[in-house]
Amino acid sequence: MDNAARSQKEKQLIAACIISLVIFAAGWLTLPILSAKILLAVVLLLIAGTLFFSNDTGRYVCKRILLALITVLIIAAITFFSMNAIPGGPFSKEKAPSAAVQAVLEERFHLNEPLGTQFLLYLEGLMQGNFCISTKTGREISTTIFESFAISAKLGGYAALIAIVLGLCFGSIAALNRAKTADRVIIFFTTLFVAVPSFIMATLLLLVFCLKLGWFPIFSTSNQSYVLPVIALMLSPMSYITRLTKTSMLDVLGQDYIRTARAKGVKQSLVIFKHALKNALIPVITYVGPMMAYILTGSMVVETVFTTGGLGTKFVQGISNRDYPMIMGTTIFLATLMVTMTLISDLIYKVVDPRINFD
Amino acid sequence: MSNVPLLQVKNLHTSFITDAGEVKAVNGISYNLDRGKVLGIVGESGSGKSVSAYSVMRILTDTGRVTQGEVLFNGEDILKYTPQQMQSFRGSRISMIFQDPMTCLNPVFTVGSQLREAIRIHTDRTKEQINARALEMLQLVGVNEPEKRLRQYPHELSGGMRQRVMIAMALACEPDILIADEPTTALDVTIQAQILELMQNLQKKMGMAIIMITHDLGVIADICDEIIVMYAGKVCERGTADEIFYNPRHEYTKGLIRSIPRVTEKHEKLVPIAGSPVDLLNLPKGCAFASRCECAMKICLTEQPEETWVNDSHIAACWNNVKRMYEESKGGEAR
Numbered sequence: 193m194d195n196a197a198r199s200q201k202e203k204q205l206i207a208a209c210i211i212s213l214v215i216f217a218a219g220w221l222t223l224p225i226l227s228a229k230i231l232l233a234v235v236l237l238l239i240a241g242t243l244f245f246s247n248d249t250g251r252y253v254c255k256r257i258l259l260a261l262i263t264v265l266i267i268a269a270i271t272f273f274s275m276n277a278i279p280g281g282p283f284s285k286e287k288a289p290s291a292a293v294q295a296v297l298e299e300r301f302h303l304n305e306p307l308g309t310q311f312l313l314y315l316e317g318l319m320q321g322n323f324c325i326s327t328k329t330g331r332e333i334s335t336t337i338f339e340s341f342a343i344s345a346k347l348g349g350y351a352a353l354i355a356i357v358l359g360l361c362f363g364s365i366a367a368l369n370r371a372k373t374a375d376r377v378i379i380f381f382t383t384l385f386v387a388v389p390s391f392i393m394a395t396l397l398l399l400v401f402c403l404k405l406g407w408f409p410i411f412s413t414s415n416q417s418y419v420l421p422v423i424a425l426m427l428s429p430m431s432y433i434t435r436l437t438k439t440s441m442l443d444v445l446g447q448d449y450i451r452t453a454r455a456k457g458v459k460q461s462l463v464i465f466k467h468a469l470k471n472a473l474i475p476v477i478t479y480v481g482p483m484m485a486y487i488l489t490g491s492m493v494v495e496t497v498f499t500t501g502g503l504g505t506k507f508v509q510g511i512s513n514r515d516y517p518m519i520m521g522t523t524i525f526l527a528t529l530m531v532t533m534t535l536i537s538d539l540i541y542k543v544v545d546p547r548i549n550f551d
Numbered sequence: 552m553s554n555v556p557l558l559q560v561k562n563l564h565t566s567f568i569t570d571a572g573e574v575k576a577v578n579g580i581s582y583n584l585d586r587g588k589v590l591g592i593v594g595e596s597g598s599g600k601s602v603s604a605y606s607v608m609r610i611l612t613d614t615g616r617v618t619q620g621e622v623l624f625n626g627e628d629i630l631k632y633t634p635q636q637m638q639s640f641r642g643s644r645i646s647m648i649f650q651d652p653m654t655c656l657n658p659v660f661t662v663g664s665q666l667r668e669a670i671r672i673h674t675d676r677t678k679e680q681i682n683a684r685a686l687e688m689l690q691l692v693g694v695n696e697p698e699k700r701l702r703q704y705p706h707e708l709s710g711g712m713r714q715r716v717m718i719a720m721a722l723a724c725e726p727d728i729l730i731a732d733e734p735t736t737a738l739d740v741t742i743q744a745q746i747l748e749l750m751q752n753l754q755k756k757m758g759m760a761i762i763m764i765t766h767d768l769g770v771i772a773d774i775c776d777e778i779i780v781m782y783a784g785k786v787c788e789r790g791t792a793d794e795i796f797y798n799p800r801h802e803y804t805k806g807l808i809r810s811i812p813r814v815t816e817k818h819e820k821l822v823p824i825a826g827s828p829v830d831l832l833n834l835p836k837g838c839a840f841a842s843r844c845e846c847a848m849k850i851c852l853t854e855q856p857e858e859t860w861v862n863d864s865h866i867a868a869c870w871n872n873v874k875r876m877y878e879e880s881k882g883g884e885a886r
């Protein structure tokens with residue numbers, strides 16, 4: 193019985209291998225560009241992984257990466273085609289170059305090819321890390337993105353880290369001192385910070401601490417100048433995490449397994465920081481993925497207020513300049529980032545909560 | 552061994568401070584438990600069985616307080632222990648298992664890690680020894696494939712399995728007393744019987760004393776040396792199992808016995824106890840059961856019945872019993 197099932201499975205495996213090899217060979221021969229061939233190979237491997245990994249986690253990871261790839265591909269397509277559907281091109285300016293020059297440029301950037309081919313060429317470029325060049329500045333977009341992302345990542349990274357750490361601490365403190373002064377103070381401020389939109393917070397901070405009091409410098413490369421934008425970015429997510437931690441901590445502390453832990457003789461501190469916190473974390477983790485998104489997109493406002501030159505600023509600039517390759521590049525980059533974040537937070541979720549069933 | 556009982560609970564009172572006022576959940580219960588004996592605590596839902604056990608373990612929630620009384624373990628008052636002393640006491644001298652095994656194990660840790668933790672806290676064994684002990688305990692409580700179970704999470708086990716794991720965890724450090732708070736209520740009938748049998752066997756093997764809490768008098772009929780019947784946080788009646796079953800003196804106990812389903816007398820109707828439980832926020836002046844008691848007298852409404860000895864292994868707190876004993880003694884004189 194068991195043996196039969198196993199040999200059945202082996203047969204399936206061999207069949208699938210042959211089929212995927214055939215698809216792979218056909219694709220390799222017909223697809224015009226090398227990176228598309230490689231993409232095909234990766235996708236086939238992932239599908240194989242989805243089907244034949246013996247443990248759930250491996251299968252799940254394959255499936256999720258596959259879905260992530262497809263998502264990014266779809267987003268790239270939507271952005272590409274909608275950008276092309278907008279009337280006007282790179283040469284529709286007041287001082288347009290002569291027709292001959294336009295023709296040469298179109299030839300050089302493949303603008304005379306059909307749209308489908310252009311998209312494939314664009315994808316090919318993307319896979320090699322080539323995001324085209326800006327129609328405004330003429331610089332490589334990839335360089336702009338990576339330079340400005342370094343700033344955004346530093347801002348967002350600090351903000352996320354501080355928001356999570358402080359949020360968890362304040363939330364636990366509030367839960368353990370329920371209805372006492374500490375709890376009331378924490379809840380008052382977190383309500384305030386959740387309610388005030390980040391652009392008002394950013395402007396206020398800039399006005400008071402930078403311009404009036406002069407405690408912090410205008411944004412530059414110095415570490416000090418990061419303080420205010422990081423605060424502006426992290427206040428609202430921190431407050432949200434605090435409130436989330438408090439509610440889930442209170443809920444967890446009333447659970448039967450906490451009583452079991454105490455009845456076993458576990459130290460009070462361990463009851464809270466081991467038995468309760470790990471459970472209380474679960475709803476918080478679900479929030480952290482979207483929070484990263486908030487920090488990255490919310491950063492557009494905050495970054496513009498502080499003129500940090502981060503990715504958010506560049507994105508907004510790209511839109512106001514109608515710099516289509518720039519908009520496309522940043523959109524696809526942000527989308528990839530977001531998909532990756534969600535994937536990571538889902539995987540962490542599985543590590544913390546073993547009850548999550550992937551299938 | 553001295554002749555001090557292993558556990559003496561004296562006049563224990565426990566209250567919860569709530570927004571609505573002081574909920575008096577336990578109102579002066581006393582009992583003794585000797586080494587290796589089984590004590591049953593019976594009473595309907597809300598009669599304070601769990602709270603009295605939590606008071607002994609000192610695991611009440613923040614709002615709960617023991618307001619009066621003593622809990623002597625080998626003659627020492629554990630209510631006076633520091634939190635540190637209490638930590639090393641819980642789980643090693645007195646352990647507890649609970650009503651709902653589905654929610655009593657921490658869902659995010661493996662069975663093995665929770666079991667090993669219980670052992671690690673109270674011993675200084677090496678990792679290998681702890682592991683070996685964990686395996687041994689699982690085998691002892693009859694969990695199949697113990698190696699695999701150690702690596703599993705609670706949600707991968709059935710309810711009966713989880714209760715066995717709870718028992719293994721509670722007994723891992725060979726406590727002197729095991730408090731079992733309705734250990735079978737949440738399980739189906741066949742599993743109930745298995746768990747009860749397991750507990751009896753383990754008691755024979757390891758020799759600990761057991762406090763068996765239940766709302767079902769039938770469940771504990773044959774395993775208890777002594778039974779306490781509780782109502783509204785008070786002891787109504789206390790005595791050997793035989794005395795409670797065949798010579799009940801409190802109207803509430805009689806009601807409980809009438810409400811046990813019997814296999815032999817199929818056609819006899821089950822008689823529920825009429826009325827609803829007493830309001831613990833405003834305890835009546837007299838006997839708490841008086842408003843539901845069929846034989847209530849005037850005095851029952853105005854004065855609390857005192858615990859009276861029926862014989863040297865039986866106490867009841869009921870005015871009807873006092874009256875009956877008085878009449879019997881008079882009748883005896885007259886004869």
Ligand SMILES: Nc1ncnc2c1ncn2[C@@H]1O[C@H](COP(=O)(O)OP(=O)(O)OP(=O)(O)O)[C@@H](O)[C@H]1O
Binds near residue numbers: 597599
């Ligand atoms: N944390 C609490 N706050 C307020 N009142 C409480 C609290 N815990 C228990 N009580 C009250 O104490 C009384 C006794 O509760 P307890 O849990 O001991 O009942 P029980 O006899 O164990 O019942 P069951 O058979 O349902 O387990 C109940 O009326 C309950 O409302």
Ligand SMILES: [Mg+2]
Binds near residue numbers: 601602
């Ligand atoms: Mg109970």
